[in-house]
Amino acid sequence: MRKTIAFISLLVVLSMMLAACGPAATQAPSGTEAATEASGGTGEKVTITIESWRNDDLTIWQDKIIPAFEAKNPNISVVFAPTAPAEYNGVLNTKLEGGTAGDLITCRPFDASLALYQKDYLASLNDLPGLDNFSDVAKSAWITDDGSDVFCVPMASVIHGFFYNKDVFDKYSLKEPATREEFFAVLDTLKENGETPLVMGTADMWESATMGFQNIGPNYWKGEEGRKALLAGTAKFTDAPYIQTWNDLKEWSAYLPDGYEAVKYPDAQSLFTLGKGVIYPTGSWEISQFEKDASFNMGIFPPYVEKAGDTCYISDHTDIAMGMNAATKHPEETRAFLEWMTSQEFAELYSNALPGFFTLSNYNITLDDPLANEFLSWRQTCESTIRNSYQILSRGDQQGGVNLENELWRVSAAVMNGTMEPDQAGKEIQDGLDKWYKPQ
Amino acid sequence: MYERKKFPSHILVFLAPAVIIYTIFMVYPLLNSLRMSFYTVTPDHREVFAGLDNYVNLFTNDIFAPRFWGALKNNFIFFAIHMVVQNSIALMLAALVANEHRRGANFYRTIYFMPTVLSVVIIGFIWNLILNPLWGVSKSILDVVHLGSLYQPWLGLAATALPTVALISVWQFIGIPLVLFYAALIAIPEELMEAATVDGATGWGVFWRIKFPLILPTVGIVSILTFVGNFNAFDLIYTMKGANAGPDYATDIMGTFFYRTFFGQQLQLGDPSMGATVAAMMFLIILTGVLLYMFVWQRRVQTFEM
Numbered sequence: 001m002r003k004t005i006a007f008i009s010l011l012v013v014l015s016m017m018l019a020a021c022g023p024a025a026t027q028a029p030s031g032t033e034a035a036t037e038a039s040g041g042t043g044e045k046v047t048i049t050i051e052s053w054r055n056d057d058l059t060i061w062q063d064k065i066i067p068a069f070e071a072k073n074p075n076i077s078v079v080f081a082p083t084a085p086a087e088y089n090g091v092l093n094t095k096l097e098g099g100t101a102g103d104l105i106t107c108r109p110f111d112a113s114l115a116l117y118q119k120d121y122l123a124s125l126n127d128l129p130g131l132d133n134f135s136d137v138a139k140s141a142w143i144t145d146d147g148s149d150v151f152c153v154p155m156a157s158v159i160h161g162f163f164y165n166k167d168v169f170d171k172y173s174l175k176e177p178a179t180r181e182e183f184f185a186v187l188d189t190l191k192e193n194g195e196t197p198l199v200m201g202t203a204d205m206w207e208s209a210t211m212g213f214q215n216i217g218p219n220y221w222k223g224e225e226g227r228k229a230l231l232a233g234t235a236k237f238t239d240a241p242y243i244q245t246w247n248d249l250k251e252w253s254a255y256l257p258d259g260y261e262a263v264k265y266p267d268a269q270s271l272f273t274l275g276k277g278v279i280y281p282t283g284s285w286e287i288s289q290f291e292k293d294a295s296f297n298m299g300i301f302p303p304y305v306e307k308a309g310d311t312c313y314i315s316d317h318t319d320i321a322m323g324m325n326a327a328t329k330h331p332e333e334t335r336a337f338l339e340w341m342t343s344q345e346f347a348e349l350y351s352n353a354l355p356g357f358f359t360l361s362n363y364n365i366t367l368d369d370p371l372a373n374e375f376l377s378w379r380q381t382c383e384s385t386i387r388n389s390y391q392i393l394s395r396g397d398q399q400g401g402v403n404l405e406n407e408l409w410r411v412s413a414a415v416m417n418g419t420m421e422p423d424q425a426g427k428e429i430q431d432g433l434d435k436w437y438k439p440q
Numbered sequence: 441m442y443e444r445k446k447f448p449s450h451i452l453v454f455l456a457p458a459v460i461i462y463t464i465f466m467v468y469p470l471l472n473s474l475r476m477s478f479y480t481v482t483p484d485h486r487e488v489f490a491g492l493d494n495y496v497n498l499f500t501n502d503i504f505a506p507r508f509w510g511a512l513k514n515n516f517i518f519f520a521i522h523m524v525v526q527n528s529i530a531l532m533l534a535a536l537v538a539n540e541h542r543r544g545a546n547f548y549r550t551i552y553f554m555p556t557v558l559s560v561v562i563i564g565f566i567w568n569l570i571l572n573p574l575w576g577v578s579k580s581i582l583d584v585v586h587l588g589s590l591y592q593p594w595l596g597l598a599a600t601a602l603p604t605v606a607l608i609s610v611w612q613f614i615g616i617p618l619v620l621f622y623a624a625l626i627a628i629p630e631e632l633m634e635a636a637t638v639d640g641a642t643g644w645g646v647f648w649r650i651k652f653p654l655i656l657p658t659v660g661i662v663s664i665l666t667f668v669g670n671f672n673a674f675d676l677i678y679t680m681k682g683a684n685a686g687p688d689y690a691t692d693i694m695g696t697f698f699y700r701t702f703f704g705q706q707l708q709l710g711d712p713s714m715g716a717t718v719a720a721m722m723f724l725i726i727l728t729g730v731l732l733y734m735f736v737w738q739r740r741v742q743t744f745e746m
Contacts, residue, residue, distance in 0.1 A: 090703070111707065119485075203596050205686045259573020261596025261687065267574050394707040402503050403708035406684065414688045419598055435503070 046333045049079045049102030051095070053088030054320070060353045068349055069340055076333045096121040096325070103328040104337060107152035107321040109141035110390050116323075117144070117151040123326040124149045128335065130342025137224070137384060138360035140391065141318035152321035153341050156350065156357035159284045159375045160215040160315040166297035168195060168278045176301040180248070183304040187255045190278050197255040199277030200416075201263025208249065208412035209405070211281045214315050214387045216303045217245040223313035223385035230388055233439030237429040246415045246422035253416045261417050269293075283315075284375045287356035291371070300371055302378050316384035318360060351376075393437065401436030404429070474723070476716035487713075494717040504714070508721075510689055511697035514602055518693055519670040521606040522613075527662055530614050534621035535647060549622065553615035560612070564679030567608045571595050595680065598690040605691050609676050613669070617662040624658040625651060656741050664733040671726050674699060694722045 050061070061080035069078060081102055083091045089112055095101035096116065105122060107113040116122045125131065126149055131139070134154050142152035169175070172193060177183040190197035202208050220241035221227070229235035236242075257263060257277060272280040273293035280286075290298060305312050322341055324334050340346055347359035355369035358376055367373045389405045396402045411428055414420035420428075433440050480490040498504045533552055537545040555563065570576050573593045582588045594600040628651055636646050674695025677685055683705050685692035700708070702715025 111709070115709070201596075202687065204682060205684055257574060259591075259593030259596065262571065262573050262593030263596070264568070267572060271574055390707065403705075405707040406705060409684065410686070410688055413686060414598075417596070417598070417687055419688060432503075 045075050045077060046330050047077045047079060048104060048328075048330050048333050048337060049081050050104040050106065050322075051088075051092055051102040051325075052080065052082040052106035053085040053108075054106065055082035055084060057354060058082055064353050065346070065349055068345065069337060072340070073333075073336060076336065078337065092116075096327075099327060101325050101327075103325050103330055103334045105152075105323045105325055107142055107323045109318050109321070111395060113142055113152055113321070113323065114144065117149070120326055122151045123324040123328075123331075124151055125153065125324065125338065126150055128153070128338055128342070130339050133342050133361045133363065135360075135362060137386070138318060141386070142321045142323070145392065152323035153338050154318060154360035155320045155322055155341070156354070157316050157318050157360055158357060159378060160211065160281075160317070161283065161300050161302050161375060161378070162215075163272065163280045163282060163286065163290060164299050164301065165272075165275060165278045165294075166299045168275075168296075169299070176299065177304055178301075179308050179310075180304050180306050184251070187279070191255055196257045196271070196277040197279060198252055199268050199272045199280040200252070200256055201260050201265065201268045202413040202416045203262050203264045203267075205409040205413040207265055207268070207282075208416050209389075209408040210387070211283065212249045212252070212416065213245055213408060213412045214317075214389075215281050215283075216248055217242070217388070218313035218315055218385045219303055219305050219310070220244050221388070222311075223383045227385055227388040227391075231392060231439070233437070236426075236440070237433065238423075238426040242429075243422045243426050246412065246425050249412060249416050250418070250422055253418060256416075283317075284356035284358065284372065287369060287371050287375075288354070291355075291369075298371065300374055302382060312378075312382035313385055314378050314382045315387060316358075316379065317386045317390075320357070393433065396432060396436050402432040404433065407432050470723070473716045474720050476713055477720040480713045490713070494713055495721075497714070498717050498721065507689065507692065507697055508718070511692045511694050512725075514691065515671055515673075515693040517602060518606050518609075518673065519667060521603060522610055522666050522670055523663065525607065526610040526614050527617050527659075527666060529610075530617035530662075531621050531659075533614070534618050534625055535651070537618075538622050538625035549618075552618050555612045556615035558612070560675045561679055563608065563612050564676060568595070568680060571604070596687060598687050601681070601687060601690045605677055605680060608680070609673065612676070616665070620658050620662055620665075621655060624655040628654050653742075654744055657743055660733060660737045660741060664730060664737075667729045667733075668726055671722060671729070694718070694725070698722060 052061075058080060066078045066080060070076065079102075088106075089108065092101060092105065093116075096105075096119075101121075105116070107116075107122075113122065117124075128150075131150060131153065138154045138157075139150055142154060143150050164176070168190070172189055174186050174189060177186045187197040200207055200211065218226070221229075221235070221239075222241070226235060226241060230237075253260065257271060263271075268277075268280070269286070269289070270293075271277045273290055275294070275296050302312055302314055322338060324331070324338060328334050342361065344361070344363045344365070347361045347363050348365050351357065351359045351365060351372070352368055355367065355372035356375070358372070358379075359365065367376060389408055394403055394405045396404055407429055411420060411425035415422055415425050430440075476487075477494055478490060478492070479487045480493065482488055498508050533548075536542060537549045537552075539545065571578050571594055573579065573591075573596075579588060579591045582591050592600065594604040632650055632654075633646055636650055641649065671694060673693060677691050677693060677696050678699065681691045681696075683696055683700050683703075685696040698715060698718040699705075701718050702710055702712060704710035
């Protein structure tokens with residue numbers, strides 16, 4: 001009798017534990033499996049799901065992009081199922097491993113997506129019609145190192161530049177600076193008049209690297225030429241262009257708000273949109289937020305060049321793409337969607353719905369948003385390049401080295417904080433690269 | 441003849457839930473993590489036994505070593521600040537609120553404990569705002585008393601960031617040692633103090649010669665709790681400074697170092713085996729501390745029956 005009771009209670013305990021574990025183990029299938037159920041297995045209407053980190057864009061996908069596709073493909077219904085940006089990579093990996101990920105996978109640029117392709121989670125898209133509407137630079141972020149396989153359809157890039165408060169510029173009759181000299185002259189005028197000339201903080205570190213170093217740097221290292229030279233090992237971070245870039249950042253710090261060392265990214269954004277700072281070095285992704293928050297006239301100008309007449313270079317960074325889950329149950333429908341993403345219709349829809357995220361396709365499109373249009377026009381006047389730390393060079397941590405991107409954050413912030421000299425920054429970055437990167 | 445008592449098998453039933461859950465969620469992950477620290481993962485995703493390579497890497501490789509020693513040093517500073525500031529202030533406050541003649545003791549006891557029950561995200565957010573150079577109140581408060589020139593962006597400067605974060609953590613957790621000291625202090629029988637007063641002892645003398653020796657065991661417990669808590673700390677720094685623990689790794693402690701190594705950061709991919717190695721070192725450090733406490737402190741300290 002006693003044994004039976006013991007056995008039963010053990011069973012109860014075990015079943016309770018199983019019940020507790022159960023939901024956690026079966027939580028993931030929001031994607032394909034739910035979708036198949038929805039289609040009722042009749043094979044008529046198919047639902048495909050998009051994995052994405054762009055939860056900000058949920059309504060844009062639901063109200064504008066997906067309806068446009070569904071109107072043309074009545075038998076396919078598309079669900080946009082985003083995850084929080086910071087969790088996306090981890091959640092996606094787990095879902096792919098568990099076979100519960102959606103049919104369409106939004107691709108991060110370079111190694112994160114390359115790793116997914118190498119693990120056979122992403123399908124090759126070499127034979128997708130329409131991919132020839134994209135340039136090689138556009139595809140470079142989603143291609144194998146040898147250039148043989150493309151695995152994501154490029155969607156959008158972001159362009160770096162400077163936002164400024166037009167009202168304040170008019171007040172002191174300033175004009176958009178084009179050269180280094182003009183830029184610092186504008187800053188001086190603003191400072192003399194008691195304004196905060198330049199808005200930025202170094203607390204989050206990435207601003208110093210992304211919005212500082214990668215923003216103005218291409219004009220010194222001559223865009224793609226300099227970036228490729230680093231990859232080939234013929235240029236070093238201790239070379240003049242890089243030291244000069246850090247030198248500029250060091251000089252910037254005199255024009256930043258008080259206590260910029262503890263100013264975070266949202267602080268800086270608010271400072272600018274409240275009209276308390278005049279020039280904000282950042283990128284096109286700010287457009288919609290700034291247009292909503294700022295109550296003054298806003299203008300933009302591209303990163304300054306060293307001397308008047310120099311070729312200008314802009315960081316036109318490949319940021320987002322879309323790939324196909326290799327294990328999708330609806331490969332045909334998924335491919336149909338990807339093919340539609342290579343069309344001019346999608347390019348216009350997307351770029352207009354998300355001003356500041358520019359299509360990477362070769363179509364000539366016009367945008368409704370004037371600021372976005374101006375950003376886009378720089379592609380005609382300047383040479384495009386991408387952030388130099390993203391392709392291949394940030395693999396150091398996998399090969400007994402340091403991660404270049406993280407190091408750039410660290411040293412650029414330290415230079416702006418005045419705790420590291422530009423020479424030292426160049427030396428530390430180059431030392432980190434020398435350790436593992438053979439061509440260097 | 442002595443008859444051996446039958447083993448009471450129902451005990452197993454009652455122990456089972458705890459043992460099973462603890463084994464699945466604590467013991468197994470811990471052992472597996474220790475095992476992982478002796479393996480590396482090859483590019484084709486196979487685990488290969490690596491012996492002590494990961495540890496040698498951690499201590500000597502000029503990429504991991506500066507970060508590891510830096511994080512360890514910062515962690516000891518973090519701990520020292522807690523020991524000196526948190527625990528001494530907590531002891532002082534406990535002595536004050538344990539005095540039943542003092543008015544409002546209950547009120548203060550609640551107030552001091554309040555930050556402890558707040559979410560760390562809220563605390564990080566509040567203090568980020570208070571100390572914010574653009575809209576924080578700390579600058580205006582200093583201005584009011586004409587000390588505005590003393591204001592610094594403390595959270596952003598390499599020299600002050602770690603002490604600042606540590607002091608915020610002190611502010612948050614001071615309630616715990618306070619309550620422990622308080623409980624120990626009110627357990628001391630009144631007669632002892634009365635006798636001492638009759639013998640002519642001052643308040644100061646009573647505290648240091650009677651109360652403090654009697655609560656020494658609690659001092660030990662508080663110290664070891666602080667030690668374990670500080671070497672496992674992560675959340676406050678992650679909330680306030682991010683996983684990169686800037687500026688220039690000035691606020692990097694073992695927890696953030698582990699997080700970056702194991703889960704990766706921005707373009708840096710996670711490295712499970714090196715992460716497990718860092719975790720194993722954290723475990724080892726904490727284990728050493730706890731063993732020292734158990735075998736050195738607990739054996740020496742005198743416990744009095746009251």
